Amino acid sequence: MKRIAIDMDEVIADFIPEQLKRFNIATGKNITIADLHGTKLKYLHNDKIETIHTFQNDPTFFRDLKVMPDSQEVIETLSKDYEIFITTAAMEFPGSFTAKYEWLKEHFSFLSDMNFVFCGNKSIIHADYLIDDNVRHFKNFKGKGIIFTAPHNINERGYDRIDNWKAALDYF
Amino acid sequence: MKRIAIDMDEVIADFIPEQLKRFNIATGKNITIADLHGTKLKYLHNDKIETIHTFQNDPTFFRDLKVMPDSQEVIETLSKDYEIFITTAAMEFPGSFTAKYEWLKEHFSFLSDMNFVFCGNKSIIHADYLIDDNVRHFKNFKGKGIIFTAPHNINERGYDRIDNWKAALDYF
Known part of the structure; x- marks a missing residue:
């Protein structure tokens, strides 16, 4: 087999809808899936990498x-x-x-x-x-x-x- | 490479010293490494399998x-x-x-x-x-x-x- x-x-x-939801709440921005064409949020907003890591290391993120x-x-x-x-x-x-x-x-x-x-x-x-x-x-x-x-x-x-x-x- | x-x-x-320490405390027994020759605690004391699983699923067990x-x-x-x-x-x-x-x-x-x-x-x-x-x-x-x-x-x-x-x- x-x-x-x-x-x-x-x-x-x-992954992406939850990531964008949490990112937009945390930063007040309005990033959409269209903005991620050919890239990732961590590259698009490398200036906010700590924010991204913080919510992605929160256990509820992956559970939801x-x-x-x-x-x-x-x-x-x-x-x-x-x-x-x-x-x-x-x-x-x-x-x-x-x-x-x-x-x-x-x-x-x-x-x-x-x-x-x-x-x-x-x-x-x-x-x-x-x-x-x-x-x-x-x-x-x-x-x-x-x-x-x-x-x-x-x-x-x-x-x-x-x-x-x-x-x-x-x-x- | x-x-x-x-x-x-x-x-x-x-693993074994910590397992025996916790098992003996939980059960009042005095199992030693010599008792595990050719076997495992979970086979030797299958009647206590829930006790064994409980402390092995305790995060401090593996950390210690x-x-x-x-x-x-x-x-x-x-x-x-x-x-x-x-x-x-x-x-x-x-x-x-x-x-x-x-x-x-x-x-x-x-x-x-x-x-x-x-x-x-x-x-x-x-x-x-x-x-x-x-x-x-x-x-x-x-x-x-x-x-x-x-x-x-x-x-x-x-x-x-x-x-x-x-x-x-x-x-x-």
């Missing part, structure tokens, strides 16, 4: 994220033919571990927690496919990297791409 | 573990010639994530936290070597499994074995 490793933030967890449309149904379907692992770069926000675990247990209860991986450098992941919004994780990954479309990666080339979870079902 | 994945509990973190003798010096030496990852089966005790992270940051500060991996099923680990006290992790591991001697694994055969960290330095 082939194995698919799947990232969390911006892939199964809808919405589930990406169709991700539950599609991943449950894929899990019949593929071994599924959730592989998330949690080390950047050590305050997020328990919240991420609880979120996965609630929203992806059909997966075993033995298949959750909290890591940093994803070259440690042994899988046939890695679905991720950050192409940096593909560089030393031995399997096939697949970009999951997010505003910041819209201009990335050189990898297969899926725009949403319905497209993932067609891909596999 | 070849990569060595290293388990935490009973390999770099001295002593460092295994020579592990810091030897791993720092090995890190000059090998890429080192710490790969721990943290999903069994979700209350332990932050404590394990803080323990690693304190005692193995020469390693990047990008090289910490909290997982369950270690077949997801992509490495050349895995040093672990639990042979079950070697079954679907694609690299070479190396048993780190612990009371419970004393009768295991079929893999290379190192008895302590000084022996690890000779092995590599």
Whole structure:
């Protein structure tokens, strides 16, 4: 059985709306998803990096994220033919571990927690496919990297791409 | 550069003394390391499994573990010639994530936290070597499994074995 490793933030967890909501409240600005075309909030507002880190290291931030449309149904379907692992770069926000675990247990209860991986450098992941919004994780990954479309990666080339979870079902 | 994945509990973190101390306090028994020859506390006292789980899911349990003798010096030496990852089966005790992270940051500060991996099923680990006290992790591991001697694994055969960290330095 082939194995698919799947990232969390911006892939199964809808990170950006919560990030923008908290950022706009904290700063009084009105940043929208359109402003993040080809970039990330931390680059667009590097002057507010401490504010961004503060709310992203708040456990409630990751616990409150919405589930990406169709991700539950599609991943449950894929899990019949593929071994599924959730592989998330949690080390950047050590305050997020328990919240991420609880979120996965609630929203992806059909997966075993033995298949959750909290890591940093994803070259440690042994899988046939890695679905991720950050192409940096593909560089030393031995399997096939697949970009999951997010505003910041819209201009990335050189990898297969899926725009949403319905497209993932067609891909596999 | 070849990569060595290293388990935490009973390999770099001295799990058993703290486990026995807390178990004996909680139950009034006097279990010693000699009683764990070829077994684990959870098998020896399956009737007390809830007690064992309760204190092992207490964050202070993992935070208070002593460092295994020579592990810091030897791993720092090995890190000059090998890429080192710490790969721990943290999903069994979700209350332990932050404590394990803080323990690693304190005692193995020469390693990047990008090289910490909290997982369950270690077949997801992509490495050349895995040093672990639990042979079950070697079954679907694609690299070479190396048993780190612990009371419970004393009768295991079929893999290379190192008895302590000084022996690890000779092995590599």
